[in-house]
Amino acid sequence: xxxxxxxxxxxxxxxxxxxxxxxxxxxxxxxxxxxxxxxxxxxxxxxxxxxxxxxxxxxxxxxxxxxxxxxxxxxxxxxxxxxxxxxxxxxxxxxxxxxxxxxxxxxxx
Amino acid sequence: xxxxxxxxxxxxxxxxxxxxxxxxxxxxxxxxxxxxxxxxxxxxxxxxxxxxxxxxxxxxxxxxxxxxxxxxxxxxxxxxxxxxxxxxxxxxxxxxxxxxxxxxxxxxxxxxxx
Numbered sequence: 001x002x003x004x005x006x007x008x009x010x011x012x013x014x015x016x017x018x019x020x021x022x023x024x025x026x027x028x029x030x031x032x033x034x035x036x037x038x039x040x041x042x043x044x045x046x047x048x049x050x051x052x053x054x055x056x057x058x059x060x061x062x063x064x065x066x067x068x069x070x071x072x073x074x075x076x077x078x079x080x081x082x083x084x085x086x087x088x089x090x091x092x093x094x095x096x097x098x099x100x101x102x103x104x105x106x107x108x109x
Numbered sequence: 110x111x112x113x114x115x116x117x118x119x120x121x122x123x124x125x126x127x128x129x130x131x132x133x134x135x136x137x138x139x140x141x142x143x144x145x146x147x148x149x150x151x152x153x154x155x156x157x158x159x160x161x162x163x164x165x166x167x168x169x170x171x172x173x174x175x176x177x178x179x180x181x182x183x184x185x186x187x188x189x190x191x192x193x194x195x196x197x198x199x200x201x202x203x204x205x206x207x208x209x210x211x212x213x214x215x216x217x218x219x220x221x222x223x
Contacts, residue, residue: 034211043111043199043214044152093210096142096165097201099152 003027004088009104012082018075020103022088025069030092033064035073037084038102044087047073078107112136115200115215123223124190130218132183132200141183142212143175144199152199158183159205190222 005023012018024033034049048055048062050071055062061074075082087102113134122128134141143155157165158177172194174186183200197219203212 041197041217041219043113043115043201043216045111046211046213049211094140094203094205096154096157097152097212098154099144101151 006103012078018078020073031090034089036087039084083107111213113215119219121221127188130185134202138202142201146197
């Protein structure tokens with residue numbers, strides 16, 4: 001079973017920041033927070049992951065609370081191509097990914 | 110392009126046919142996975158291979174038979190499937206034994222059983 005809770009859907013205006021929340025209140029000390037997205041009919045795409053510190057790459061930023069019980073994925077300037085299902089997953093390195101239902105993000109022009 | 114290639118991208122097969130899905134990774138990884146995604150359902154893990162050895166079978170029916178001849182190739186042999194087996198089948202790969210190792214997915218094979 002997925003160990004995270006995400007809202008089923010969100011809307012975001014094109015050009016604005018998309019902030020996708022994730023609750024993982026039972027996360028263990030050795031579990032990482034991973035974010036993937038799946039655009040319709042394609043394989044999941046890796047976005048970013050982190051353990052304790054905030055992380056940023058060319059796609060997004062990941063903000064993890066100090067107690068590690070929740071996190072937020074930030075897409076700084078959402079475009080229509082960012083419309084997808086976003087999955088927040090916690091896992092120990094070296095173990096398979098267990099997917100939940102994710103958040104369906106719709107970017108609106 | 111993720112470095113994980115799946116073929117064919119689309120497959121239609123009858124219930125009495127035998128077919129295979131192929132996955133190849135060019136990332137130097139040593140773990141490979143099969144996932145299944147049925148309509149309106151979350152991705153489900155099917156099989157895990159570490160260093161060519163199967164380490165996880167998630168209660169998958171025997172009509173699905175995986176094969177991992179080496180660390181770069183993974184097959185899913187299909188025989189006497191049912192229409193409810195129609196789904197997107199996804200292959201993925203990763204390294205082992207590293208903290209925070211990332212799993213990369215292929216584009217998937219769409220299977221329709223008629």
